[in-house]
Amino acid sequence: MSTTVKMRDVAEGDRERLLAWRNSPEVAAYMYSDHPISRDEHDRWFEAIPTRRDRRYWIIEVNGEPVGLINLADIDETHRRCAWAYYLASPSVRGLGVGSYVEFWAIEQVFGVMGLNKLWCEVLLSNEAVWKLHEAHGFQREALFRDHVIKNGQPVDVVGLGLLARDWLGKRDEMADRLRGKGYDVPA
Numbered sequence: 001m002s003t004t005v006k007m008r009d010v011a012e013g014d015r016e017r018l019l020a021w022r023n024s025p026e027v028a029a030y031m032y033s034d035h036p037i038s039r040d041e042h043d044r045w046f047e048a049i050p051t052r053r054d055r056r057y058w059i060i061e062v063n064g065e066p067v068g069l070i071n072l073a074d075i076d077e078t079h080r081r082c083a084w085a086y087y088l089a090s091p092s093v094r095g096l097g098v099g100s101y102v103e104f105w106a107i108e109q110v111f112g113v114m115g116l117n118k119l120w121c122e123v124l125l126s127n128e129a130v131w132k133l134h135e136a137h138g139f140q141r142e143a144l145f146r147d148h149v150i151k152n153g154q155p156v157d158v159v160g161l162g163l164l165a166r167d168w169l170g171k172r173d174e175m176a177d178r179l180r181g182k183g184y185d186v187p188a
Contacts, residue, residue: 002183004091005101007058007070013181014059015046017066021089022099030087030127031151041058060102061105062093070106081118082110099130103137104175104186113166118164124149140162 010018019025019042028034038112054075060068067090073080082101086102110119122145123131135141143160150156176186 003096004054004063005098005105005184006061007105010049010057010059010069011139014066015043018042018069020044021069021087024089024159026081026091027087027089029151030124030130034151047064047115059100060088062090062096062098065090068102069094070102072106072110075114075116079115079118081120082114082116083120083122084110087119093145097179097184099133100137100175100182101179101184103133104179107137107163107168111117111168116165117160120160122158122160124151125159131159131161132161134161137163138167139176140167 019037019039022031022037022042027117049055054073056072056075058070059066062069068086071084073083073085080169080178084106086099086106095138107119110116119139120142121134121139122135123179125131125144131139131141137159141159142162144154145158145160147155176188179186
């Protein structure tokens with residue numbers, strides 16, 4: 001069976017799912033916050049989604065099943081940049097190339113659809129698989145933030161990565177070919 005990945009806007013029906021995902025050990029391990037997210041905190045965050053012009057959220061669906069979230073943050077049209085993050089909450093989709101597809105889609109969204117010039121992110125240094133995936137897509141390490149967040153009571157380092165639209169132009173075809181080789185339908 002082939003893998004079909006689609007992104008859709010977050011909807012009211014995702015409220016409970018997102019709270020569960022955000023508090024799951026598999027997702028929380030890579031978030032900056034360590035505390036369990038309360039119902040009130042989650043509801044305030046969720047209800048602000050449609051009102052924020054500086055943020056965008058999409059649910060990642062694999063073969064019609066919601067499995068994760070993408071978000072763009074700090075969208076700055078003046079400086080033509082934004083930050084991004086995503087997570088795959090469902091372990092069943094790991095190893096299928098979904099992360100690569102999501103990354104490709106997000107980059108295309110930021111540079112192609114939104115016309116921005118820079119996409120940047122921060123990743124816990126210990127999350128080597130993710131920062132290496134970003135580097136494979138052309139992101140460059142721009143910073144090492146030492147003792148940047150506290151996880152499990154201990155300070156941890158964070159890697160800052162950035163990708164420019166012009167750098168993506170040189171990397172896009174290679175990444176599209178890799179995805180096609182895994183059976184994904186990627187536009188030319």
